[in-house]
Structures are given as structure tokens and as C-alpha cells.
Amino acid sequence: MKKIIKMLAFLVVAVSLTGCLSTEKKEYSYKVNGDGSGSGKIKFVNIISQKDDGKDVSFSDFGELVDKYLNGEQFETDNPNLVxxxxxxxxxxxxxxxxxxxxxxxxxxxxxxMEPGCDCSPIFYPMSTFSETFESSNGTYLGENSSATMIKWPSGTKEFTFTTVVTSDLTETVSLLGMYKTWKESNK
Structure with missing residues (x-):
């Protein structure tokens, strides 16, 4: 009975200590077909857990990563226009x-x-709704000296890439690599 109570207490604490899944950077790449459809890839570089009031909650965050994002449909729910x-x-x-x-x-x-039905004007990507910081792109970043935080590509561009910084200060974070290795080994 005491073991069950301890286990339940552990589960309650583990569930209540929810940190924040994050990543150091994101690398976006898109290839566009002539009709405007296309394919894309987002690479999450250095997936980490941010501490919650100094407490390591990486176990809970790794569970969320696997259950909601990798095996679940959280990304799809957050991005309903993507397949x-x-x-x-x-x-x-x-x-x-x-x-x-x-x-x-x-x-x-x-x-x-972009201008619909026209291959005559530049193509823009607005970053004003991002909580991420521009790092690099194969386009031109317009936000350096203006309030227009956009990336611009010339008309006719078919491949778009840009990288953003999500978390620059890694001091209060925990790498999830160790948990991933353990999880991968146990799922062979």
C-alpha cells in the first residue's frame, strides 16, 4: 500500500511539474511547384526542456515530445493547412x-x-507573429533597420530557406538527448 501511495505521489508531482519544451533553433525549408503547392521541412535543432522555477522537468517534457508530437498529432493540430x-x-x-x-x-x-496569379512581384514572409529571432535566410531580411520584420525573395523563387533562434540562453535548460537515447534503445 505504501508503495502505491509513493507511486501515486510521484505521478502527481511529475504531472504537475510541466516545464516547457523548446528548441535552440528552427531551420525552415520550402520547395514550391509552379501551381503554388509544394513541400517543406522544419528541423528543430537541439530540442531542450526549460526548467520550471529551477526544477528539472525534462522527464515530463520528453514524454510530451514523444506522446503529443512524434506519435500524436499536436503539430498537425497546430498547423491544419499542412499534410x-x-x-x-x-x-x-x-x-x-x-x-x-x-x-x-x-x-x-x-x-x-505574394500577388495572386502574378510571378512579377517579390514574395514575402512576415515574422512579426513569431516569438523567434531571425538568424539567416536565402532571402533578404527587411527587419534590420525597419519595423517591417519580413523576409523578401525575388519573384520566381522556388526554394525558400530561413533559420530562426528560439532559445538563445541555454543556462536554464536540459538537453533531451539522453532521454531520447534511452527511449530509442528500449524501443528496438
Whole structure:
């Protein structure tokens, strides 16, 4: 009976200590067909758990990562205009990576802005709704010296890439790579 009570207490504490899943960077890449449809990939670089008031809640966050995102449909719920074709976790350069590949029907499905039916004007991607910080792109970032936080590509561009920083201060974070390795080994 005492073991059951201890186990229940542990579960209550584990569930109540919800941290925040995050990533150091995101790498976005899109390829567009002539009709505006296309495919894309978002790479989550260095998936981490942010501590909750100094407490390590990485166990709970890793469970959320696997249950809701990898095996669940949280990404699909958050991005209803995308058709997910693959999701995976893997190790690269000593960090945990995540990758989601998908297709879309039009540039507007991925929030790009362009003149409809015209291959004559630049293509823009607004970043004002992002909580992420621009790092690099194959386009031109317009936010350096203006309030227009957008990326611009010339008309006719068919491949779009950009990288953002999500979490720059990693001092209060815990890598999820160790848990991923244990999880992967136990699921062979």
C-alpha cells in the first residue's frame, strides 16, 4: 500500500511539474511547384526542456515530445493547412533533433505573401507573429533597420530557406538527448 501511495505521489508531482519544451533553433525549408503547392521541412535543432522555477522537468517534457508530437498529432493540430508526411527524432552533433516534413496546397498555407496569379512581384514572409529571432535566410531580411520584420525573395523563387533562434540562453535548460537515447534503445 505504501508503495502505491509513493507511486501515486510521484505521478502527481511529475504531472504537475510541466516545464516547457523548446528548441535552440528552427531551420525552415520550402520547395514550391509552379501551381503554388509544394513541400517543406522544419528541423528543430537541439530540442531542450526549460526548467520550471529551477526544477528539472525534462522527464515530463520528453514524454510530451514523444506522446503529443512524434506519435500524436499536436503539430498537425497546430498547423491544419499542412499534410504531414514524416516526423522523426534523431541525434546530430551531440544534440537531439526533430524533423517534420509536409506538403501544402498554396503559399498562403505556409503564410507567405505574394500577388495572386502574378510571378512579377517579390514574395514575402512576415515574422512579426513569431516569438523567434531571425538568424539567416536565402532571402533578404527587411527587419534590420525597419519595423517591417519580413523576409523578401525575388519573384520566381522556388526554394525558400530561413533559420530562426528560439532559445538563445541555454543556462536554464536540459538537453533531451539522453532521454531520447534511452527511449530509442528500449524501443528496438
Amino acid at each position: 504531414v508526411t514524416d516526423k522523426k527524432l534523431y541525434e546530430e552533433d551531440g544534440k537531439l533533433m526533430g524533423e517534420v516534413t509536409f506538403t501544402f496546397k498554396s503559399l498562403s498555407d505556409i503564410n507567405f505573401i
